[in-house]
Amino acid sequence: MTEQMSESGTSAAAPQGARDAANWAQPVTKLTVEGERAGALNLNVDGRGLTGPLQGFGALWQKTYRLPLAGVQATPAEVMAWWKAHLPELMPDDSRFYPSMTGVKPGEVVLINATLPAMFGAPPMPVSTGVLILYADDESFSVMTPDGHPESGFNTFSALEEEGVTFCQIQSLARANDPVYEFGFRYMGGGAQQEQIWRHVLSQIARHYDVEPAIDVRKLCVDSRMQWSKAGNLWHNAVIRTTLTAPVRWTKKALGRKP
Amino acid sequence: MPTANIGTLVRRNNGASIIDITGDVNAAADEALSAAFEDASQGGVKVIVMNFSGLEYMNSSGIGVLVTLLIRAQRNKQKLRAYGLSDHYKQIFTLTRLNEAIVICDSEAAAVAA
Numbered sequence: 001m002t003e004q005m006s007e008s009g010t011s012a013a014a015p016q017g018a019r020d021a022a023n024w025a026q027p028v029t030k031l032t033v034e035g036e037r038a039g040a041l042n043l044n045v046d047g048r049g050l051t052g053p054l055q056g057f058g059a060l061w062q063k064t065y066r067l068p069l070a071g072v073q074a075t076p077a078e079v080m081a082w083w084k085a086h087l088p089e090l091m092p093d094d095s096r097f098y099p100s101m102t103g104v105k106p107g108e109v110v111l112i113n114a115t116l117p118a119m120f121g122a123p124p125m126p127v128s129t130g131v132l133i134l135y136a137d138d139e140s141f142s143v144m145t146p147d148g149h150p151e152s153g154f155n156t157f158s159a160l161e162e163e164g165v166t167f168c169q170i171q172s173l174a175r176a177n178d179p180v181y182e183f184g185f186r187y188m189g190g191g192a193q194q195e196q197i198w199r200h201v202l203s204q205i206a207r208h209y210d211v212e213p214a215i216d217v218r219k220l221c222v223d224s225r226m227q228w229s230k231a232g233n234l235w236h237n238a239v240i241r242t243t244l245t246a247p248v249r250w251t252k253k254a255l256g257r258k259p
Numbered sequence: 260m261p262t263a264n265i266g267t268l269v270r271r272n273n274g275a276s277i278i279d280i281t282g283d284v285n286a287a288a289d290e291a292l293s294a295a296f297e298d299a300s301q302g303g304v305k306v307i308v309m310n311f312s313g314l315e316y317m318n319s320s321g322i323g324v325l326v327t328l329l330i331r332a333q334r335n336k337q338k339l340r341a342y343g344l345s346d347h348y349k350q351i352f353t354l355t356r357l358n359e360a361i362v363i364c365d366s367e368a369a370a371v372a373a
Binding site for chain 2: 060156
């Protein structure tokens, strides 16, 4: 029985449709890395499932990084086309992206080889992981993390226009994937490093368009709760696995085999 | 920010709140969906059902908006359910693992009774 109603909005009744169908990755339960990625270490991605903002362990944060391209005569679609084409070059040395030859397309896997900062006398730690390109259109693309990635959630990279100015935006909606990562993000500089990565990317874009890197960062804690039921995500921790398997890779390399 | 192209209608059915959604669910839909959720929560309603029969378009930012609604529902100890999703959008809910927290039903009656 309908008891009361209130209505709002700008759109009338609409038929069922899917004009976004080509923009989404096909459903997958396990990731598969296809094709060679020169120079990339392919670990912790093949066979892994995906983890979204609901499957991680730590507090859920929405972090938004924005760069205005003031005075630049380029549409959001033009900016995004350049961004996608130059994605690997925009990343800092301690967080390299290796997309497939196909580029930034829905369903493609991007490998990531990164190094976590040295802390408390410990050496920097390598981490090999990746992301799935979940969604892509002319003005944006989003990635979703696999099991073992430091974060569990989405990152959306977009170009948009507001009041005649084109903005580049990176927005993450993610939580630390397991208790070790949560500790690392909170107390070992992981959060600051993550922020530095996205600032670096936007600074590189600013440099290309010859504008000031006036980057605005907004952070919103969407959910401060720890999801202790997800503590077992630690099993797939990519930093631990990358580190523990290093001697095997060194041995293979010494023997002239493919690591 | 894209222009909002979303319509919402909030109504009640057997103690549950139904939010009929038409148009586009993207970043620009955040304000309209948040307001509809607020409206739907009035009176301590414990079950909120989203009717996606009129959904025309959804991108990954739209999924993010739904995640934040879900967190609000969990904080309020409310159940969030959905129906009217086409096969395409059911696949997206599965891909993004939203289906693990939002129960997807075949009809409004099933969603209200679930």
